[in-house]
Amino acid sequence: MDDDAVLNRIGDLVDEEHRLRDHISSGAELGDEDRARLDEIERQLDQCWDLLRQRRAREEYGADPDGATARPEDTVEHYRQ
Structure with a gap:
């Protein structure tokens, strides 16, 4: 890539x-699927x-x-920002 x-x-x-x-900021709540997708996106x-x-x-x-190469999620998730 x-x-x-x-x-x-x-x-x-x-x-x-x-x-x-935007869906959240409009006052709507995310369902479990959407919350999981948002976590996955991050x-x-x-x-x-x-x-x-x-x-x-x-x-x-x-x-x-x-x-x-793309590193595993558990590796990049623990980097200091």
Whole structure:
């Protein structure tokens, strides 16, 4: 997955996240399925951002960005912000 594909995936996830959060801000409650999906979106976004950072760092230091791989959710979830 190249940088553009990662950025497109991030954009799609952010759009879906905003739609769910707008639903909440309108006073509606999310069902169990939507809450689970929102949690999943947040984890997937963390993975995508991590992958993009890896790709850019590899490129900056002369390595092949395609060598970057998505790390497991439990790894990227525990990074300090």
